[in-house]
Amino acid sequence: MNTDSSDVRSPVPYALRLIDPDLLASWRAEERPSEDVALVASGGERIRCCLRDAAAGERLLLVSYSPPLPAPSPYAETGAVFVHAEKCEGPERLDRFPPSWEGRPQVLRAYDERGCIHPATRVHEHGSTHDAVAALLAEPGVVEVHSRNLAYGCFMVAAVSGPTPSRRA
Incomplete structure (x- = not known):
């Protein structure tokens, strides 16, 4: 990796x-x-x-x-x-990695269009998570990136290429 x-x-x-x-x-x-x-x-x-x-x-x-x-x-x-347990307002933004989760150690698992893990998958431990996710999505063949907890492997959030509204509706 x-x-x-x-x-x-x-x-x-x-x-x-x-x-x-x-x-x-x-x-x-x-x-x-x-x-x-x-x-x-x-x-x-x-x-x-x-x-x-x-x-x-x-x-x-x-x-x-x-x-x-x-x-x-x-x-x-x-x-x-x-x-x-009850309906919430959702995230503040959908075009950036959540600020409170920035910089936490995690696996950024890249996927190709077949749903297979792409070799660009990496452990991210330092620097901007937002920038790391955006850079992975720029890799040829990567269509989606999942952030996963490093210790437990739990899914955190998915990112896909393309523009989105910067704030929740």
């Missing part, structure tokens, strides 16, 4: 792809599988519906999630993610 970002191409604009709102609604309506858990945040849990860390006392759901890939693939994975 490449850990050096000095050899990547010029960055491109990208959009963060969030968990489908209908799926979030079904989890919140308790139509979710019984292995999912409702809990009260200790503080610091990374919330995937609004792309920020939880404050102590917030009501969360810990759910099983399989982020979509560009195509059906043997690389599809399912893992645990935290979301708010």
Whole structure:
């Protein structure tokens, strides 16, 4: 896995792809599988519906999630993610990596159009995560990048090439 970002191409604009709102609604309506858990945040849990860390006392759901890939693939994975138990306002921006998550060690897993892991995949530990994601999306053949927690491997957020509104609707 490449850990050096000095050899990547010029960055491109990208959009963060969030968990489908209908799926979030079904989890919140308790139509979710019984292995999912409702809990009260200790503080610091990374919330995937609004792309920020939880404050102590917030009501969360810990759910099983399989982020979509560009195509059906043997690389599809399912893992645990935290979301708010009630509807939230979502992230402040969709055109940048969440500021509170910037610079945290993570795996930036690149995918090609077949849903296969691309060799541009890397561990990102220093510098701007936003710039690293944009540069990976500029690599030939990369169509999507997933940020994953370095220690646990949990999915954090997906990024795809292209412009997006800078603020939530």
